[in-house]
Amino acid sequence: MLNFNYSVPTKILFGKHKIDLLAENIKEYGSKVLLVYGGGSIKRNGIYDTIIDIFAENNISSWELGGVKPNPRIASVKEGIKICKKQEIDLILAVGGGSTIDCAKVIGAGFYHSGDPWEIVTDSRKIEDSLPIATVLTLAATGSEMNAGAVITNLETQEKLGTGHPSMAPKFSILDPTYTFTVPEKQTAAGTADIMSHIFEVYFSKTKGAYVQNRMAESLLKTAINYGTKALAEPENYEARANLMWTASLAINGLLSSGKETEWSVHAMEHELSAFYDITHGIGLAILTPYWMEYALNDNTLDKFVEYGVNVWGIDADKDKYKIAQTAIEKTREYFSSLGIPTKLSEVGIEAEKLEKMAEQATRRGELGNFKPLSKEDVLNIYQKAL
Amino acid sequence: MLNFNYSVPTKILFGKHKIDLLAENIKEYGSKVLLVYGGGSIKRNGIYDTIIDIFAENNISSWELGGVKPNPRIASVKEGIKICKKQEIDLILAVGGGSTIDCAKVIGAGFYHSGDPWEIVTDSRKIEDSLPIATVLTLAATGSEMNAGAVITNLETQEKLGTGHPSMAPKFSILDPTYTFTVPEKQTAAGTADIMSHIFEVYFSKTKGAYVQNRMAESLLKTAINYGTKALAEPENYEARANLMWTASLAINGLLSSGKETEWSVHAMEHELSAFYDITHGIGLAILTPYWMEYALNDNTLDKFVEYGVNVWGIDADKDKYKIAQTAIEKTREYFSSLGIPTKLSEVGIEAEKLEKMAEQATRRGELGNFKPLSKEDVLNIYQKAL
Structure with missing residues (x-):
């Protein structure tokens, strides 16, 4: 067995109705949220509405970055960073699968990077810190909800690269298996x-x-x-x-x-x-x-x-x-x-x-x-x- | 499967020579340490000397609570709390097995409890916070190095009871398997x-x-x-x-x-x-x-x-x-x-x-x-x- 360091700081909230804990967990970090999601399945299955209602009831202000694609693009990351800077976002909430979460993570780290965010994808050593990330998972696959890694695609250069930093590990992740009932x-x-x-x-x-x-x-x-x-x-x-x-x-x-x-x-x-x-x-x-x-x-x-x-x-x-x-x-x-x-x-x-x-x-x-x-x-x- | 929350914040430093990371990890919390240990095996096998040298080289001040018994006693806990209060300890370092670690944890929580520390053993709801705990493990057994629980014995009342609080989970634990070579x-x-x-x-x-x-x-x-x-x-x-x-x-x-x-x-x-x-x-x-x-x-x-x-x-x-x-x-x-x-x-x-x-x-x-x-x-x- 080799030497290792092990640290998994993400708090997992697992099971039916754990979304009820969303607001109190967000509020540990602030009340201005960037909501990141994908192609719209969360609107069809009601998760989006549930979250918007929770935000309204708890005085959480939110901005949205929807339409994040599978194999998430650096273009989406740039768009997210812009919103975070303009609105002084406290926490980025990814609602979806690994692509959405990975996109949110690199937005979080890109917020603190002064150069082009693609630089922190090609070289993770340039990552210094990240805005707090949290997730509501809707697909069992990438495991991004409980680790500090992310994979981002640059269509212009035809590159798909992994990056990561301890600060990018989600603070908490809500894992409600019923949210995956409608996965195709x-x-x-x-x-x-x-x-x-x-x-x-x-x-x-x-x-x-x-x-x-x-x-x-x-x-x-x-x-x-x-x-x-x-x-x-x-x-x-x-x-x-x-x-x-x-x-x-x-x-x-x-x-x-x-x-x-x-x-x-x-x-x-x-x-x-x-x-x-x-x-x-x-x-x-x-x-x-x-x-x-x-x-x-x-x-x-x-x-x-x-x-x-x-x-x-x-x-x-x-x-x-x-x-x-x-x-x-x-x-x-x-x-x-x-x-x-x-x-x-x-x-x-x-x-x-x-x-x-x-x-x-x-x-x-x-x-x-x-x-x-x-x-x-x-x-x-x-x-x-x-x- | 039932609903659950899962959170294991302890950082594990596993393997040979991981003691080399002790000072830098302590210093995240301060430089005044209460060293808690048991019957003296750490003096015989050299771990004690190694740690004292590390303290000296890194300007870490330490006070000691030795002689913690298997089935650790509430009396030792009380002694430890006294030292922490008097010396304004920043971190409690348990070096040993589960008994030593459990004792350190309840000292840490007892520091913030105004009443008799036995009260926080009989009723964990009375625990509010803990001084930071860290461990150097010398026995593979209780798992106390990676969780928030502790078991303490009161010889007067013939009671051995479990207690716990998230704040009592060690901040970091050094697990060097060679430290268990001399376990009887x-x-x-x-x-x-x-x-x-x-x-x-x-x-x-x-x-x-x-x-x-x-x-x-x-x-x-x-x-x-x-x-x-x-x-x-x-x-x-x-x-x-x-x-x-x-x-x-x-x-x-x-x-x-x-x-x-x-x-x-x-x-x-x-x-x-x-x-x-x-x-x-x-x-x-x-x-x-x-x-x-x-x-x-x-x-x-x-x-x-x-x-x-x-x-x-x-x-x-x-x-x-x-x-x-x-x-x-x-x-x-x-x-x-x-x-x-x-x-x-x-x-x-x-x-x-x-x-x-x-x-x-x-x-x-x-x-x-x-x-x-x-x-x-x-x-x-x-x-x-x-x-």
Whole structure:
């Protein structure tokens, strides 16, 4: 186990009707709020009206930044910063999924940055502080509600980059599983894949002796697998939505990664797909993952895949090791497919001609990952197999 | 899954040489420290000298409260409060295990309480604030380093009671597994039993649908079982000590209990043993646990015991349910015994004549637990079987 520092300051308010605690928690930071949200689903399902009523009843003034897109754009961030400066905002409330939250976080940090906000995306060391962030989560996926990271897209430069700073961690997050009852099938599937990918990125690691982290990772994988299927079959199954929601937060708040070398190469590969083609992040991850696994499987990594196959998929430990590993990878592929996710990049509009450019972009900071380091050629190879 | 609020503000600094971060973390709160420690093991193993050197090099002034006993006494708390008031202490640094940390916490809260500090032990609602607490952990057991609770003993009234307040959660805790290399066998065994008991108290619950919490609990149980044995066999095995240490903290910081109804009846029963006989907490828990399990097993609780047997002990799920449950309980008993822990209360000096009085005390606030509610007669029955 490696040394680590662990700190998760976000207060989680989990369950039905926790929105009732919104006003009192906001008021710890002030009464002028920037409300950040996405494409309008919160207006259709009533969450928007509930929040506006709470604001009115509690003398909370609010300004709005709506229309935040999946793969949130730096343009939205700039718009948000402008409002925060003009209105002297006390707290930024993101209502939505990871894109909305990530946008709010970079608005918060951008508020304190004197230069172009894209600078704090390309170099997180330039972040000094953030306005207080809070969230009302409506999608179980990115885990952004309980960590200090954010991913922002620059359409002009075709870049999608991660950044982060402790000050960007939400002060509090309201997680009401009923808010995800109306999430469309495709987003439930993509969210489940995203959760699983976050776990894979830290589970598949060369670090020895991180037993407790590995067992917890398997617990969360089993939960996502079990309830991803259930949530698709019964969108209003509270147990399924609650388990997915809490698992999404725990998957990427440091609990599984602390003490381990981590990978993040599938995410880096996927970010290029989203930057070039604006596809749904979780879909890209689900397509790439089994191909990455096949590519990463070798004599050095075999034991980890066996651990995965036996502990997550319940494959008989007495079988041949490569057989176990390959079966585990096949089960992963079949699982994503069972959620209705395509298995090929070509099915989501990715074209052969851009693969090389994307592979180059994905590795511009150097090789990806540690468990199985990937050069530009490796990435291109995986893209081609996945095409 | 039940509604919950989750907040773990303690910053964890985990691994070898993390003591190097002590001074800078203290200085966020001031430079006048009350150093709280126990019977002197930190003087024998050098941790005390290291800390005193760090204080000297960083202009940190310190006062000392040494000699804090296992099952820490309200008398020590009072002594600590006096020093804090007289010296205008900025931060209380507990160096030791749970007893030392618990004592520090109640000193911190007692500092702000105008009445007798025993009042804030018997009624936590009277706690308003606490001086900042920090810890350097030297024993993997109670998890007090990462939560807001404390247990204090009053020898005069023969009471051992739990209390707590968010302000009592340590600001930071230094967890260096090498500091536990010199923990004696008995304490390693008792610590492992304590960790497992904390998990049992929240795992055995009637709450339905808390799947992710249950799978995480099983992960932590498997870790404790695996590495308790290893740490006894090889006291300087870093992997074993690291896994035990981090598991101890995660077992009782809200991660496993959030969203569930919890039990805590074995702890309540054990507290009377410690209050009357001053025995080691983890030993008392290990003796009582299998008897509690046998007493709690019935048609209503059977499925939970089957889950435990199959998922933690790997018992064949196709066997008869009662057979699985009984085997799991027997394996639990055998495991504690394999750690060198006695299996009978009489072996640690408990006498038949006080059982009734202890059963009465244990249930003076009403029945214990929810999974299997225990009346005074039930508690007496379990004590008698365990005698």
